[in-house]
Amino acid sequence: MYGLMQDHPLLISSLIRHAAANHGGREVVSRLVDGSIHRTNYATIELRARRLAHALTSRGIRLGDRIATLAWNTHRHVECFYGVSGMGAVLHTVNPRLFHEQIEYIIRHAEDRILFFDADLLPIVESIAPQIGCVEHFVVLCERAQVPKSELLQLAAYEDWIAAAGEDYAWPQFDERTASSLCYTSGTTGNPKGVLYSHRSTLIHALAASQRDGFALSSLDSVMPIAPLFHANGWSLPYACPMVGAKMVLPGNRMDAASLYELISGERVSFSVGVPTIWTMLLAYTGEKGLQLDALERCLVAGTALPPAVQKALKDLHGVTAIHAWGMTETSPIGTLSTPTPEVLALPEDQREAELLKQGRVPYGAEIQVRDAEGRVAPKDGQTFGPLWIRGPWIASGYFKGEGGKVLDADGWFPTGDVATWDELGFMKITDRTKDVIKSGGEWISSIDVENAAMSHPKVALAAAVAAFHPKWDERPVLVIVPKDGQELSRDELLEFLAPKMAKWWLPDDVVFVREMPMTATGKILKAKLREQYWHRLE
Numbered sequence: 001m002y003g004l005m006q007d008h009p010l011l012i013s014s015l016i017r018h019a020a021a022n023h024g025g026r027e028v029v030s031r032l033v034d035g036s037i038h039r040t041n042y043a044t045i046e047l048r049a050r051r052l053a054h055a056l057t058s059r060g061i062r063l064g065d066r067i068a069t070l071a072w073n074t075h076r077h078v079e080c081f082y083g084v085s086g087m088g089a090v091l092h093t094v095n096p097r098l099f100h101e102q103i104e105y106i107i108r109h110a111e112d113r114i115l116f117f118d119a120d121l122l123p124i125v126e127s128i129a130p131q132i133g134c135v136e137h138f139v140v141l142c143e144r145a146q147v148p149k150s151e152l153l154q155l156a157a158y159e160d161w162i163a164a165a166g167e168d169y170a171w172p173q174f175d176e177r178t179a180s181s182l183c184y185t186s187g188t189t190g191n192p193k194g195v196l197y198s199h200r201s202t203l204i205h206a207l208a209a210s211q212r213d214g215f216a217l218s219s220l221d222s223v224m225p226i227a228p229l230f231h232a233n234g235w236s237l238p239y240a241c242p243m244v245g246a247k248m249v250l251p252g253n254r255m256d257a258a259s260l261y262e263l264i265s266g267e268r269v270s271f272s273v274g275v276p277t278i279w280t281m282l283l284a285y286t287g288e289k290g291l292q293l294d295a296l297e298r299c300l301v302a303g304t305a306l307p308p309a310v311q312k313a314l315k316d317l318h319g320v321t322a323i324h325a326w327g328m329t330e331t332s333p334i335g336t337l338s339t340p341t342p343e344v345l346a347l348p349e350d351q352r353e354a355e356l357l358k359q360g361r362v363p364y365g366a367e368i369q370v371r372d373a374e375g376r377v378a379p380k381d382g383q384t385f386g387p388l389w390i391r392g393p394w395i396a397s398g399y400f401k402g403e404g405g406k407v408l409d410a411d412g413w414f415p416t417g418d419v420a421t422w423d424e425l426g427f428m429k430i431t432d433r434t435k436d437v438i439k440s441g442g443e444w445i446s447s448i449d450v451e452n453a454a455m456s457h458p459k460v461a462l463a464a465a466v467a468a469f470h471p472k473w474d475e476r477p478v479l480v481i482v483p484k485d486g487q488e489l490s491r492d493e494l495l496e497f498l499a500p501k502m503a504k505w506w507l508p509d510d511v512v513f514v515r516e517m518p519m520t521a522t523g524k525i526l527k528a529k530l531r532e533q534y535w536h537r538l539e
């Protein structure tokens with residue numbers, strides 16, 4: 001017997017319809033690529049997204065067609081999230097920081113029919129244009145007068161498309177399992193692979209993410225996604241903010257501390273998300289200028305491990321609670337969040353802090369499992385490391401066009417490629433990516449723990465622990481360090497500092513000082529490259 005309740009499909013258009021109807025006047029503030037500040041609201045965004053959907057329909061775009069964006073965080077990009085997915089097409093958000101060959105590859109692989117892009121990214125578009133024959137229209141996210149000159153391409157202005165399209169467009173209804181957006185993993189090895197989200201997965205994920213034990217979002221918040229919208233759905237914020245009616249503050253392409261600070265302070269930002277390096281940069285800036293992170297109450301930190309020193313400085317100096325989270329493109333992206341439970345709050349202070357520094361626990365809907373070397377479920381002892389698996393309604397079941405073959409195990413678990421421990425309170429801690437693990441004499445050393453210990457030294461800006469070949473132990477850790485500007489630090493000074501902080505056999509065999517680290521397009525240290533570089537260091 002079926003229940004007698006209404007059956008409304010969970011569609012992305014319903015979010016912006018809700019925001020327009022119930023929070024229509026709530027502001028969406030953007031820094032445009034020319035540096036100017038633009039103000040709009042949800043009612044206007046919904047109207048313009050409908051016009052965009054109309055414009056796409058009249059150009060022959062149909063359910064399931066892929067439409068690419070190469071764009072920064074602005075209101076026009078948010079409109080694309082709704083105009084494209086809302087009409088049933090698939091929004092493919094492309095990361096402009098990828099190598100040009102990768103951008104070209106993923107646009108061809110996705111067979112994108114239209115490319116919307118920010119004016120400052122024209123050089124990238126022109127350089128790959130001859131290879132992306134699938135793209136029928138190149139549309140610049142600006143007014144006609146701001147469209148840059150191109151010898152090579154016929155460029156349209158986004159504002160012309162919006163102005164010419166009528167308002168008499170109603171959001172269509174279709175199956176909630178329809179594909180809504182596409183995001184490629186950056187593919188540090190091999191070609192990038194496409195993660196294809198659905199309307200249903202996106203909505204359930206946004207509901208889970210915005211809960212009190214998650215981002216704790218409400219209409220009282222002013223939210224700044226510093227993490228780019230092209231990185232794993234902007235960590236759900238383009239969906240979760242309209243869902244609750246929170247104000248959005250979009251920083252465009254200006255990621256320097258002064259520009260970010262100006263918006264955080266001027267727009268009374270209460271919640272923000274970003275990778276640890278963003279917070280390190282903002283802490284350095286506010287420290288130097290003697291500024292406070294004003295209205296900011298909490299921030300979500302993910303992408304790489306949150307260094308304890310960053311969490312502490314945010315709390316002690318600015319009263320900001322940093323919530324550590326873990327996830328990946330394949331998990332929409334939220335997998336776990338480190339928010340307290342009564343059991344955690346009852347712990348003595350040092351244990352409580354250590355617990356909240358872990359990557360955390362799953363919200364309802366996701367399930368995780370840590371397995372041991374034999375593939376059995378690992379004990380919840382906070383000690384045993386093993387591969388981390390995840391499953392749930394917002395976790396990928398495979399990659400676009402079947403790349404990478406079958407990925408789930410027989411019980412539907414997704415292998416994350418991360419190594420973790422978990423404890424009896426349900427808190428998970430990432431110790432490594434599988435490929436970054438350091439295996440010394442058959443035992444695993446957590447490179448993240450070694451890095452965090454090194455990062456707590458006041459003269460260290462960045463740290464990476466990588467495996468080097470060792471004739472007796474197979475592998476031993478080598479620590480690669482970028483000192484803070486103008487600071488001198490010796491190998492022995494650092495090793496002495498680390499010695500009381502870890503088991504003796506975890507202590508790195510060598511320390512290398514460098515000026516900069518090789519980074520991935522998503523702002524992570526390219527460990528594979530460091531490992532290759534220092535593999536023979538100890539021979």
Ligand code: ADP
Pocket residue numbers: 185186187232301302303304305306324325326327328329330359416417418430432433520522524
């Ligand atoms: P990319 O590899 O392209 O950066 P993802 O954003 O999907 O793409 O990266 C996900 C990976 O980032 C995870 O598998 C994990 O290794 C790492 N990661 C994410 N959050 C954390 C965290 N809080 N601590 C440690 N590692 C993290």
